[in-house]
Amino acid sequence: MGSMSWAKAEDGCALARLSGRLTIDDVATLAADLAATPPAAPGLVIDLAGVTAIDTAGAWAVNSTAMLWQAAGHSARITGAAPAIDRLVQSLQAPPPPMPVRPDPGNPVLARVARVGAALIHQARNIGAFLAFLGQTLQVLGGTLTGRRRLRWHAVVHQAEAVGVNALGIIALLLFLVGLVVAQQGAVQLRQFGAEVFTVNLIGRATTRELGILLTAIMVAGRSGSAFAAQIGSMKLNQEVDALKTIGLDPIEVLVVPRVIACSLMLLGLAFYGGLWALVGGGLFAWVDLKMPPSAYVTRLQEVIMMSDFVVGMIKAPVFGFIIALMGCFQGMQVTGNAESVGQRTTQAVVEAIFVVIVFDAFFAVFFSTLGYN
Known part of the structure; x- marks a missing residue:
């Protein structure tokens, strides 16, 4: 079971210390706690030093909170995570791969001629x-x-x-x-x-x-x-x-x-x-x-x-x-x-x-x- 406590960082930012297990069972509670961050703070620091285990849902909740602060014009950073936990969090921060763009089919007549030509060349080689x-x-x-x-x-x-x-x-x-x-x-x-x-x-x-x-x-x-x-x-x-x-x-x-x-x-x-x-x-x-x-x-x-x-x-x-x-x-x-x-x-x-x-x-x-x- 994960837990969270609030403090104040040295630069005046709100410091959210997370500890324990941050899994799918705790996402709802975790999201509610993070949403209660003091609005007067100039920024947010999420400290994951005390987190022992995290899954995709927990990492998504942490990253979503950081992006909301950044979208509102505040600074937000994640610190203290263990290497394995940091890799998962960083992987979810990467933008999704771009959707493949269907290539332009070009002139259908020329495409048909090209296929016929390729077939003729293949048959000539086969003969x-x-x-x-x-x-x-x-x-x-x-x-x-x-x-x-x-x-x-x-x-x-x-x-x-x-x-x-x-x-x-x-x-x-x-x-x-x-x-x-x-x-x-x-x-x-x-x-x-x-x-x-x-x-x-x-x-x-x-x-x-x-x-x-x-x-x-x-x-x-x-x-x-x-x-x-x-x-x-x-x-x-x-x-x-x-x-x-x-x-x-x-x-x-x-x-x-x-x-x-x-x-x-x-x-x-x-x-x-x-x-x-x-x-x-x-x-x-x-x-x-x-x-x-x-x-x-x-x-x-x-x-x-x-x-x-x-x-x-x-x-x-x-x-x-x-x-x-x-x-x-x-x-x-x-x-x-x-x-x-x-x-x-x-x-x-x-x-x-x-x-x-x-x-x-x-x-x-x-x-x-x-x-x-x-």
């Missing part, structure tokens, strides 16, 4: 880094295929299992459902013209030439492309990639080339496998809804599916696999800073891989149509 990475990968891959560099078979087999074998279930389910949906929607539209029999043509050519390989590539991009980016990105954060360079190993040879080879080869097999399941799904619908026996369905497929459709699909598959692996590994190599960068680069790898796959699919469609393989 340059990707082209450099592509050149390094092709150089190492060429040396590996010609025998001048070591092919790490264990890594290739491990990645092939992760990309291909472990994806058989989800690819089969996805393409089976796609074949079923394509057959159902095609039959609904063709039934208006009494041409349900051509549903088989739609299933056969669409899944063999386009949908089968494209949807398989998209699934692999979301499943394995993201895994490549996350794995290599985590290694970058843990400085494992730098450790490979330190011991004289090329990260492109150790990490990238096995994934590129495995993804290219496995997507070739997955595209054929997924196409078969799409035909199975379409055949099930034709059997149940169109009352077409499986033998007639298979015979009809043999008539409508041209060898060029199969060849075109098999040509696109390894190219799409190469793109997916390359995008995933490139984004993984770009990881810097913290774990948040891993998530950002993983997302970017999937988005860019799917985008580039669709662009190349459109290119192949125009290219083979130009050559007459319609």
Whole structure:
């Protein structure tokens, strides 16, 4: 419990001696006692020599009294405080920090142009880094295929299992459902013209030439492309990639080339496998809804599916696999800073891989149509 007594200082000022504990419980009494200072005094001296403990509320009451006297044109000072108490009192005397001033946004049109320019510069640098990475990968891959560099078979087999074998279930389910949906929607539209029999043509050519390989590539991009980016990105954060360079190993040879080879080869097999399941799904619908026996369905497929459709699909598959692996590994190599960068680069790898796959699919469609393989 704090207490206060009045006296007269040597210079005639009113002397308020405070003692004991000046805490929040005593603020009301303390403020009332300080307000009763003799008004005829020319100034005020607050002596804190006898104060044993003080908190923010007590220090605020002391400082408020001193500022009131100063505002009235009198002198006011605080003396005798112990070092710890003096620090708290002095801290409350400091003026509050100025409120942050919102910067002038300037011309919104110029700000928008600046953001667009910064984005373009970032994308240009990103493209340059990707082209450099592509050149390094092709150089190492060429040396590996010609025998001048070591092919790490264990890594290739491990990645092939992760990309291909472990994806058989989800690819089969996805393409089976796609074949079923394509057959159902095609039959609904063709039934208006009494041409349900051509549903088989739609299933056969669409899944063999386009949908089968494209949807398989998209699934692999979301499943394995993201895994490549996350794995290599985590290694970058843990400085494992730098450790490979330190011991004289090329990260492109150790990490990238096995994934590129495995993804290219496995997507070739997955595209054929997924196409078969799409035909199975379409055949099930034709059997149940169109009352077409499986033998007639298979015979009809043999008539409508041209060898060029199969060849075109098999040509696109390894190219799409190469793109997916390359995008995933490139984004993984770009990881810097913290774990948040891993998530950002993983997302970017999937988005860019799917985008580039669709662009190349459109290119192949125009290219083979130009050559007459319609």
